[in-house]
Amino acid sequence: MSTATHLFQFHCLPPISSFTTGTVPVCNTSAGGRTQTPSSLIACATKRKQDDDYHATLKALNSKGRFPRKSLGQHYMLNSEINEQLASAANVEEGDAVLEIGPGTGSLTNVLINSGATVLAIEKDPHMVGLVRERFESTDRFKVLEEDFVKCHIRSHMFPILESRKALNPSSTRAKVVSNLPFNISTDVVKLLLPMGDMFSEVVLLLQEETAVRLVESSSRTSEYRPINIFVNFYSEPEYKFSVPRTNFFPQPNVDAAVVTFKLKQAPDYPSVASTKSFFSMVNSAFNGKRKMLRKSLQHICPSNEIERALGDAGLPTTSRPEELTLDDFVKLHNLIVRV
Numbered sequence: 001m002s003t004a005t006h007l008f009q010f011h012c013l014p015p016i017s018s019f020t021t022g023t024v025p026v027c028n029t030s031a032g033g034r035t036q037t038p039s040s041l042i043a044c045a046t047k048r049k050q051d052d053d054y055h056a057t058l059k060a061l062n063s064k065g066r067f068p069r070k071s072l073g074q075h076y077m078l079n080s081e082i083n084e085q086l087a088s089a090a091n092v093e094e095g096d097a098v099l100e101i102g103p104g105t106g107s108l109t110n111v112l113i114n115s116g117a118t119v120l121a122i123e124k125d126p127h128m129v130g131l132v133r134e135r136f137e138s139t140d141r142f143k144v145l146e147e148d149f150v151k152c153h154i155r156s157h158m159f160p161i162l163e164s165r166k167a168l169n170p171s172s173t174r175a176k177v178v179s180n181l182p183f184n185i186s187t188d189v190v191k192l193l194l195p196m197g198d199m200f201s202e203v204v205l206l207l208q209e210e211t212a213v214r215l216v217e218s219s220s221r222t223s224e225y226r227p228i229n230i231f232v233n234f235y236s237e238p239e240y241k242f243s244v245p246r247t248n249f250f251p252q253p254n255v256d257a258a259v260v261t262f263k264l265k266q267a268p269d270y271p272s273v274a275s276t277k278s279f280f281s282m283v284n285s286a287f288n289g290k291r292k293m294l295r296k297s298l299q300h301i302c303p304s305n306e307i308e309r310a311l312g313d314a315g316l317p318t319t320s321r322p323e324e325l326t327l328d329d330f331v332k333l334h335n336l337i338v339r340v
């Protein structure tokens with residue numbers, strides 16, 4: 001055994017006492033959806049068969065003798081209860097097709113497969129690809145591709161899976177996404193997936209807590225309100241589900257995490273704008289610079305007197321600032337501006 005592996009095994013492991021479930025609300029369906037305390041949750045979890053608890057996950061990592069890589073956001077889930085909660089947040093059931101980004105040791109993958117889903121996993125780390133390929137070789141409901149999710153062509157990968165499901169059940173045309181994401185690619189992933197409502201019905205992500213809170217922000221007039229909120233609400237209905245304390249991961253990150261669900265809209269339900277490209281370009285321009293009044297920040301799109309007139313026609317003050325406008329206000333303004 002190399003010195004590095006030896007250190008990894010004996011000096012990097014978190015004490016099992018630090019492993020908490022925090023504010024995770026439910027244990028399983030037998031709990032009847034009632035909120036449970038962390039201690040009742042742990043008691044409940046120990047009664048059940050756990051394939052991917054604290055020990056199993058660390059053992060799987062040790063089998064590859066590799067230090068988790070920070071550059072790949074490798075913070076592995078040690079709590080099988082949270083994996084179960086992620087799957088149930090997406091209502092994963094028999095026959096579903098699920099895309100998982102970054103399966104790692106396969107702890108969440110295992111829950112998804114056990115729920116009866118067919119899983120396509122995209123993993124960037126070749127060692128982890130080898131590990132999950134080996135682990136799930138006995139099932140034909142699992143496929144892993146060694147790719148960078150941000151660069152891969154997800155439509156062409158999903159297409160054959162959705163087509164074969166459609167052949168069995170013509171009404172099941174969309175897949176789900178469930179992932180404990182590397183924090184450093186979460187905004188890119190959200191931007192890529194949310195406009196794919198034709199292919200995915202739900203996207204359930206374990207994100208850095210701060211990112212989770214920022215993405216579900218739907219009220220204007222807060223300092224957190226940004227173009228990304230207009231984007232998220234344009235394409236989906238986001239919901240903050242529950243927080244996941246940092247002690248549930250190995251290695252422990254220096255921030256907490258949280259689960260967010262995005263129910264994806266399909267094209268006929270998007271707000272009606274003449275062109276989504278020019279709509280988002282207008283929203284970005286509006287927020288650019290120093291939070292100026294819209295009539296100034298949008299001057300390069302159309303003369304300020306025309307913008308003032310459009311604001312008036314939309315029932316908004318002519319001195320409006322971007323952070324004061326809701327998604328609907330932006331839609332009205334855009335449609336008035338593109339017409340003038």
Ligand SMILES: C[S@@+](CC[C@H](N)C(=O)[O-])C[C@H]1O[C@@H](n2cnc3c(N)ncnc32)[C@H](O)[C@@H]1O
Nearest residue numbers: 075076077102103104123124125148149180182
């Ligand atoms: C936070 S870990 C989660 C691992 C596992 N799902 C779990 O819950 O324990 C993130 C995983 O994503 C992988 N990953 C990192 N960047 C990626 C990328 N750009 N595309 C695909 N996978 C990536 C990492 O190698 C790692 O396995």
